[in-house]
Amino acid sequence: MDLGLAGAAVLVSGGTKGMGRAAAECFAAEGARVAVLGRTEDALSATASALTAAGAAEAVPLRADLTVREDIDAAVGTLADRWGELHVLVNAAGPVEVGIGRFDAVDDDEWEATFAIGTLSAVRTVRAALPLLRAASWARIVNVSAHSTKRQSPDIVAYTAAKAALTSLSKNLSQWLAPEGILVNTVSPGSFASEGMRTYMRTLPPERHADPDDLADVMRIIDEDFGHPAHLRRAGDPAEIGPVIAFVGSRVNTYMTGANINVDGGSDFC
């Protein structure tokens, strides 16, 4: 299927690793101009090379910390100068280092840090990008939330609350921006063996037999530690969600807005 993305201007925040990277590669394969935003120089340049090889019309690495408003404004400003328009904004970065733990173990600083990356980063990126999205002939926003918002776990209270706020923001924006033809949707991943999750697996003691390259192991650990099983009995590979994000963010998606799409191996009805 031709997603109508050739030449489209796309920004994927958190597009250098995991699910954001997988989505960026799908946009690149469709011939889009793809900017990826992250903090790490090596990951940015490796991703830009991979996107060019995958077929991107342009690949633009943007170094920025999404918890710093000035960084976001500067990164989007670069795209304003370069492209003057944006067809697709994907907010895929999320709390990785923060937000895990039970309510009585999470202090104010951690709550604030979790909401800074989990919610406020998307608020600021949408705000900065809106003039560019409005300047484009068609536009989509895709926010990557989390399935844990639907299936609560006491072990990840702050992370889940920040993601629930992001999901609410998405729905609210979808209503506000519908008259302008800007479609806004949420994609909610279940358990994925992305960089953040692999790093977590590597911190576990050997007796837990947590092989980060084994999707069944990743699923088992997530179920044991966070109570999130899935009917498919394995975690997802980021490559399995990239095409979903690309479709929802594409020109072919003309009638889906305000939706919250699960990609979770059946976790929703376990």
Ligand SMILES: NC(=O)c1ccc[n+]([C@@H]2O[C@H](COP(=O)([O-])OP(=O)(O)OC[C@H]3O[C@@H](n4cnc5c(N)ncnc54)[C@H](OP(=O)(O)O)[C@@H]3O)[C@@H](O)[C@H]2O)c1
């Ligand atoms: N993995 C899962 O099982 C799972 C489940 C549900 C929801 N999610 C959500 O899905 C999204 C993608 O997760 P993932 O596991 O694929 O992530 P990941 O592999 O850990 O990658 C995270 C990306 O975000 C960037 N990033 C993180 N903090 C940033 C910051 N402060 N400023 C700029 N960039 C930042 C990272 O680049 P740098 O580190 O180089 O900055 C990287 O590109 C996240 O929103 C996550 O919360 C994940």
